[in-house]
Structures are given as C-alpha cells and as structure tokens.
Amino acid sequence: MTNVILPVVLPLLAAFLLQPLARLSGVVARLLGPLVLLVGLVLLLRLWFAPDTEPFTVALGGFAPPLGIVFYVDQLALIFAIAVPLFTLLFWNWSADAYEDSQEKARQDALMLLLAASATGLALSGDLFNIYVFYELMAVASFGLVVLRGTGPAQIATVRYLLLSAFGSVLALVGIAILYTQTGTLNLAQLGQLAPTSLHGPAGLAAFGFMLVGFGVKAELFPVNTWVPEVYATAPARIAGLLAGLVSKLAVLVVVRLLVVVYQDTAASQLLLVLGTLTILFGEFAAWRSKDFPRMIGFSSIGQLGIVFIGFSIPGPWGMLAGLAVALHHLLIKSALFGLANRWSGSLESLAGGARSAPIAAGLFVLFALSLIGVPPLPGFWTKILVLTGLAQEGSGLHLMALGAILLITAIEANYLFRFATKLFSTSDRPPASHGLMDIGAAVLIGIALVAVTIQIDPVGDRLRAVARQAADREAYISTVFPAEPTIAAREDRR
Amino acid sequence: MIDLNFVTVLYVGAIGLLVIGAVGLVMCNNVFRMVLALVLAEAGVNLLLILAGYRGDAAAPILGFGPEGAQMVDPVPQVLVLTAIVIGVGVQALAVAVLVRVFHAYGTLDMRELKAHFEFELAAEKTTEPPRSTEEPAGGRPLSPVPPRPHPGEARS
Numbered sequence: 001m002t003n004v005i006l007p008v009v010l011p012l013l014a015a016f017l018l019q020p021l022a023r024l025s026g027v028v029a030r031l032l033g034p035l036v037l038l039v040g041l042v043l044l045l046r047l048w049f050a051p052d053t054e055p056f057t058v059a060l061g062g063f064a065p066p067l068g069i070v071f072y073v074d075q076l077a078l079i080f081a082i083a084v085p086l087f088t089l090l091f092w093n094w095s096a097d098a099y100e101d102s103q104e105k106a107r108q109d110a111l112m113l114l115l116a117a118s119a120t121g122l123a124l125s126g127d128l129f130n131i132y133v134f135y136e137l138m139a140v141a142s143f144g145l146v147v148l149r150g151t152g153p154a155q156i157a158t159v160r161y162l163l164l165s166a167f168g169s170v171l172a173l174v175g176i177a178i179l180y181t182q183t184g185t186l187n188l189a190q191l192g193q194l195a196p197t198s199l200h201g202p203a204g205l206a207a208f209g210f211m212l213v214g215f216g217v218k219a220e221l222f223p224v225n226t227w228v229p230e231v232y233a234t235a236p237a238r239i240a241g242l243l244a245g246l247v248s249k250l251a252v253l254v255v256v257r258l259l260v261v262v263y264q265d266t267a268a269s270q271l272l273l274v275l276g277t278l279t280i281l282f283g284e285f286a287a288w289r290s291k292d293f294p295r296m297i298g299f300s301s302i303g304q305l306g307i308v309f310i311g312f313s314i315p316g317p318w319g320m321l322a323g324l325a326v327a328l329h330h331l332l333i334k335s336a337l338f339g340l341a342n343r344w345s346g347s348l349e350s351l352a353g354g355a356r357s358a359p360i361a362a363g364l365f366v367l368f369a370l371s372l373i374g375v376p377p378l379p380g381f382w383t384k385i386l387v388l389t390g391l392a393q394e395g396s397g398l399h400l401m402a403l404g405a406i407l408l409i410t411a412i413e414a415n416y417l418f419r420f421a422t423k424l425f426s427t428s429d430r431p432p433a434s435h436g437l438m439d440i441g442a443a444v445l446i447g448i449a450l451v452a453v454t455i456q457i458d459p460v461g462d463r464l465r466a467v468a469r470q471a472a473d474r475e476a477y478i479s480t481v482f483p484a485e486p487t488i489a490a491r492e493d494r495r
Numbered sequence: 496m497i498d499l500n501f502v503t504v505l506y507v508g509a510i511g512l513l514v515i516g517a518v519g520l521v522m523c524n525n526v527f528r529m530v531l532a533l534v535l536a537e538a539g540v541n542l543l544l545i546l547a548g549y550r551g552d553a554a555a556p557i558l559g560f561g562p563e564g565a566q567m568v569d570p571v572p573q574v575l576v577l578t579a580i581v582i583g584v585g586v587q588a589l590a591v592a593v594l595v596r597v598f599h600a601y602g603t604l605d606m607r608e609l610k611a612h613f614e615f616e617l618a619a620e621k622t623t624e625p626p627r628s629t630e631e632p633a634g635g636r637p638l639s640p641v642p643p644r645p646h647p648g649e650a651r652s
Binding site: 129132133136139140143144147151152153155156157158159162163166167169170173174176177180181184186230233234 | 520526533536543544548569571574575578579582586589590596597600601610612613616617
C-alpha cells in the first residue's frame, strides 16, 4: 500500500520539474500538472473503493513509529485527500491565452502542484512534525498564488495575510513545543497514549489553545480571520475558491485529529465551541453588511466554518458526523460560489439584472443559496439538522447558546442571500457580463453533484456515518499505529 | 528566592522574545518593522523548542562525539528547529520581496496608509462608494481617516 505516498510525492516532483521543462517544451509542461493530479486521484479513488476499509499506516522510509514518521490512512483522511486533486483540477487554470508567456503559466502551475502535494500530505500525516512542515508548505504556496495577479491591492492583502499566517505558525509551534516538553513525542498516536497522564493539566490545554489559534488562521477561526475578506476580494476567484473550500478544510482536519486522538477532555471541545460560536456570529453579520459579491461569500464562508467547528466540538461519533457533513457541504458549495464570483466580482448593485445575461449562473446561485440556508430536501438541511440535534442532545448552557446562534444566523443568511437573489432577478439597463465556459463548468458540475446527493441522501449518509464512526474511534487510531504485537511479518503484510 | 540558573534565564528570554514579537506585530505601523517583530517571535519560539530538549550535562547528539556512553540531548527538537528556521527564512524573504513591490507601487510602508489605499482602490475596482465609515467590518481595528491620495506607481495598477 505504499502507493498512497505517490499522490504527495509526484506533484512535488512535478512542481520542481515544471520550470526547466517549460523551457524545453511548452505543451509537455502544460499537460504535466493535470496528468500528475489525475494519477494521484485515481490511486486514492482505488483505495476509497477498495472492499477493505480498515485504516492502515505507512511508515515513511521504513522506520517504525514513534521514531519514524507515519502516514495514517483512514476513510476520513481519504475523503479529504481525494478532494485535493479533485478540486485542484476543477480550479486549474485551463485557459491557454490567460498568460501569453509559458514560463508564467509554468510558475502558476508549479504553485498549484505544491499546494496539492502539501494539502494531500496534510490530510494523511499522523505526526505533528510532518503536519507542521506540510502546513507551512501549503501556506507558502497560497501566498504565491494570491499575489500572482500582481495588482496593488492584491499585494497589500498578501502582506497582511502573510504576516498573520506566519504569526499563526509561530503560535502553533509554541503549542507543539509545550506538547513536546510535556510528553517528549510528536507522534499523534503516542501523544494520545500519553495524554491522560501528561496532558491533563493547564499546560496541555494551553498547548491546544496555541495550536487551535495557530492552525485556525487557515481555518478562518474567529480572532485570526481578518485576512479572509481582503484576500478573497483581491485574489483570482479560482484561488479564493481553493482557499475557502479546500485549504480551510485541511486546517480543520488537523484540529479534529488533535481533538479526537489527543484531547478527549471537555475543556478543549468547549474552547472550540466558544470560538466557533463567535466565528459564526462575526462572519454572518459581516456578510450581511458587505457590499460586493466576493466579500459577501467570503464572510459567509467564515460563518459556515464556525458551524463546522461547532459540529466537531460535539463529542463522539455524532459530532464527527455533523462536523464532517457540514465541512463537505461547505467544500462543495463555497467552491462553486467562488466559481461564479469569477465574473461577478463587482459590487452587489452592479450585479442587478444578472439573471438576464447569465440565467444558468443565477439559477445555480439560488440552488446553492437554498442549500446554504438549509431548505429541505437539499443536503444543507441535513447537515444543519445534524448539528442542531447534536447540540440539543448535549444540552448544556454553552451548547444551547450555540444552537440559538445557529438559528439566528440562519435567518440572517436567508436575508442577505435572498436580497442578492432578488437583485439578480430584477431588471437593469446595464446587466453584468455573462460567464465563461470554464467558470460556469465547475459550478454546473458541483450543482449536479449536489442534486445527486439530494436524491441519494440515504446511501451517502450511511457511508458518512461509517466514516465518522471510524474517525471518532480513538482506541483504533492508537492500536493501528502501534499494533499490540508489532511483528515484522505482520507489518510486511500490512504493506 | 527564585533560583536564577542558566536554563531559567533562557526560558525567560525565549518567552520574552515571543512577547516582544507579538507586541511589535500589534503595535507597529511600519510593515517592515512588523516583519522584524515576526523574526523576533520566531527566534523566541526556536529557543523555546531547543530548551525543550536541552540537558545541561549531555553532549551534542552526534555519534562518536563526546565521551563514550555519555548522554545526548534530544535531537528531535533540534531537527524541528532547523526546519522551522529554514521555513522562517523563506517566508521572511517572500514577505520582504512583496514589500519591495508594495513600496514601489505606493511609496509608503505605513500600514494605515496602505489599508486606506487598499480600501480606496478596491472600492474603485468594484465601483462601490469609497468607504467613509471607520467601522467597516473588513478591518480588525478602526483606522484613522487617512485621505487616499494618488500614488506614484499609477501605471502598475
């Protein structure tokens, strides 16, 4: 099963080969990126559809954990690992004439491949060392992609994003340092073994707080998400879609792994619950006030991630299922909305009459808006109802407060999304430009996927429930990384 | 009395560097100083990590170095710090490279002025009204009303 490493290694290799290759042959360089991503996607999909869904580990370089570094492959990791090449391909810059210079195109493709490689690695890592390195690599690739358009505001937004993100990394590193002084290991499974004894006190919780805020920069968590509207308003819409849809989910995945494997106590999940509640309130109120389309969906993305955090803060398989469902729903919807934002980048006023010039896009927007608000029978309804019932089952004051906050922001969401929809369908003498084929293509594909999930909600729900049960099982995580009798033969068999 | 031994002083220094860096990031208005504050904070956290694996009586973790059978300091934090230093240098270099381009475009490195330029140009691009309120949700903190002025590098945008 070592070929699970290939989806990480091949894009990395291709990213570094692209520039010299572009000097030799423009066509090969153009095809290399999509080809490599496609290979990775096929390899991961074969694992996902394999009959044996037991989690397994891959010891990198043949060094057994805890000394060696492991990839931990379970269904949860696979979902996000599959999403990486899939969405990178959806948002790939296919247009040949956008950059007349093939070097420029190769540079952008290389950054996209770096992002894909590090994101896949982040999804699969079972070791904080590796997680830190991949997280940083992902951050650097995203800085490059954001600044690529090269306008003045984009550069200012990048500087602010870069400073905040780098400081977030410092905080995460402080958290890792505290963990290491308390336990002497960075392997997640071993941390899980040692957590009940050595991470119970305030030092362990402080480490979680630092890491939560540090990794929360990419996950758009409340106090550290001021970069979100600025970057999404200035970056190319494709890149904003990738950051909002994909990159934020991978940062969330890191937090979830920490929470499930290492921090089983209630204090950590309460911290997540409070920050998540603040995040949705901040995001949705700001979205209600915003005046242009990219910033409106950017702020709404913050709000949705708040619900994701609230979902994951509910303990046990239920919370895992709720958080996972909201996260996947948001991954689909927000990617598609940013696909639409490519041509609808202007103010909300200037988009009046958009339904006349772009009827398909306007129809898709209404579909996505209905699902975001949670109108049955669209998947958004099921995701929200999962979170709400989970919160009601917990029933403590904080949980009920979060429940109230979600209901409140649903009303606000409905208000600003429908306000924009009515504007789209109003008449105007200067309707906005219609969409290009590639922009609308991604959104149409996602719209079809959404409708398909609506029809097939039962099988999808069953599969997600199985994934959540597996991912929430802490004992299984530890015993998979450290089998009770780690004989050489058994380990060879696993591979 | 507090036992002021060497390691304690180093711990205080590491946390002090972190605090100086964090305060600098919040308080400074010059973007280059913010980058320098970031460098200080990174130095602080690196020192903290090194201290996590430090033992006063142990040798460097190199085989054949130091007396036979002597204890070694923990190599894992040192490797992590090496990685963190390299990543930090890369990010700082990227930050300075973008800063150079920002300075060429706007002729200033003052964060408040840059923010005002940002809002003004974005509003012009999106054909909304330029923001007059100081409580726009986009920024974290309220900014002083700096009049947006035409910048020297008009041709770049």
